[in-house]
Amino acid sequence: MSKLSFLCVGVLGLILTIVSCQSAVSDGAVLKPTGDSITFSLNPKTTVLIRALFSFEDEEGREYLTFQNDEESEILVYDMNTRRHVKTITLDREGANGVGAFSGYYIRSWNEIYIPCMMKSEIDVVNEKGHIWKRLPYSETDQGKRAMPFVAGTRTPLTTINQKIYIPQSPNLSLTDKVMEDSPVTLMLDTATRQLSEFELRFPPVLSSEELSRGTLSVESAYGQCYDGTNFLYSFFFDENLFVVSPDGKMERKVKAKSRYLDRIYADKRVPSDLGDLAKTLCEIPFYGALIYDKYRDVYYRFVYPATEMLPTDKCVDVWLLGRSRFSIIILNKNLEVIGETLFPDNVYASKLFFIRKDGLYLSTSFVKNPNFSDDELTFERIEMIQ
Numbered sequence: 001m002s003k004l005s006f007l008c009v010g011v012l013g014l015i016l017t018i019v020s021c022q023s024a025v026s027d028g029a030v031l032k033p034t035g036d037s038i039t040f041s042l043n044p045k046t047t048v049l050i051r052a053l054f055s056f057e058d059e060e061g062r063e064y065l066t067f068q069n070d071e072e073s074e075i076l077v078y079d080m081n082t083r084r085h086v087k088t089i090t091l092d093r094e095g096a097n098g099v100g101a102f103s104g105y106y107i108r109s110w111n112e113i114y115i116p117c118m119m120k121s122e123i124d125v126v127n128e129k130g131h132i133w134k135r136l137p138y139s140e141t142d143q144g145k146r147a148m149p150f151v152a153g154t155r156t157p158l159t160t161i162n163q164k165i166y167i168p169q170s171p172n173l174s175l176t177d178k179v180m181e182d183s184p185v186t187l188m189l190d191t192a193t194r195q196l197s198e199f200e201l202r203f204p205p206v207l208s209s210e211e212l213s214r215g216t217l218s219v220e221s222a223y224g225q226c227y228d229g230t231n232f233l234y235s236f237f238f239d240e241n242l243f244v245v246s247p248d249g250k251m252e253r254k255v256k257a258k259s260r261y262l263d264r265i266y267a268d269k270r271v272p273s274d275l276g277d278l279a280k281t282l283c284e285i286p287f288y289g290a291l292i293y294d295k296y297r298d299v300y301y302r303f304v305y306p307a308t309e310m311l312p313t314d315k316c317v318d319v320w321l322l323g324r325s326r327f328s329i330i331i332l333n334k335n336l337e338v339i340g341e342t343l344f345p346d347n348v349y350a351s352k353l354f355f356i357r358k359d360g361l362y363l364s365t366s367f368v369k370n371p372n373f374s375d376d377e378l379t380f381e382r383i384e385m386i387q
Helices: 003-013 173-182 209-214 275-284 316-322
Strands: 030-041 053-057 063-068 074-079 085-090 106-109 112-116 122-126 132-137 159-161 164-168 186-190 196-198 223-227 232-236 241-245 251-256 287-294 299-305 328-332 338-343 350-357 360-364 377-386
Touching: 030 338, 030 360, 053 106, 053 350, 106 159, 173 209, 223 299, 232 287, 232 299, 275 316, 287 350, 316 350, 350 377
Parallel strands: 223 287
Antiparallel strands: 030 377, 053 063, 063 074, 074 085, 106 112, 112 122, 122 132, 159 164, 164 186, 186 196, 223 232, 232 241, 241 251, 287 299, 299 328, 328 338, 350 360, 360 377
């Protein structure tokens, strides 16, 4: 049994020959696969089921690929140019130096790495040896709301601006009557004053409080978030609009960014009780996904997941954890105008694993249905934007 198959079910419980390209139909900008790829070898205890993945550039301009191991409490660091593993940041789960269970991280420098706790509202700051030198609790907002522990994943990264930390949130079930409408999407922690403020932006009321309490598909309130150096932008999975919020938490505007491949957003509120059926549903229903900013080309990429039919032989858990069989990416300019959309070929890319460099967007081809898939290596193909 492969490492991937062995580990997938447990992960979900806690929460090529290259195929013929389906040519993009676009009136403007297009994302074009180049065939150029980079590969990172994985050790036997590491899989492509990655909780968070980020590129990082140090003070000397060296580039690294970093990601959180799925099984071990550690962050792996590879040199982007040599593709070699250069260090492992190992974190204690228990004890005086324990960070507990965590999912995601943010590297500000090698000696300032932010680790959000999953079981309590606290961020631990560690150095590259994994030693905690600061703990940042954030229990209650200045409006009296309980703060929620969070995941600082690739889709909802932790952001720091000067002395403020911007903390992603999920719907707060303690608000009872109007969970979605009253839950802030992001919190601002001032590390100097320890004041915890709320963004004005709330979750779109896709579900009622009663429906939320009965159980969900886990994606109804999900969103992608990015910071472009001026504002924060949000892409909710079940909303065609993008939302723009200033760093002081004020709502600036919302902009329609509809996909040509998404006629409708999933509206059925039935939740499968079987884990396999749930994974199949998550692989098939239509919705939007991550939103990322490309500072080198001053554009935004919004991921889109059209309705897809899975085969009886498909390992839906694997497919869902790596990013679905079919997806497109909307390209928006600096004014948030749609300038193109590219539909990618089925079963080639793991759309949840990506990063941006000066020479383009990199998408992982380490997808379980890609005929060239190997769970012993992590591969990315360079995608260039053509206008």
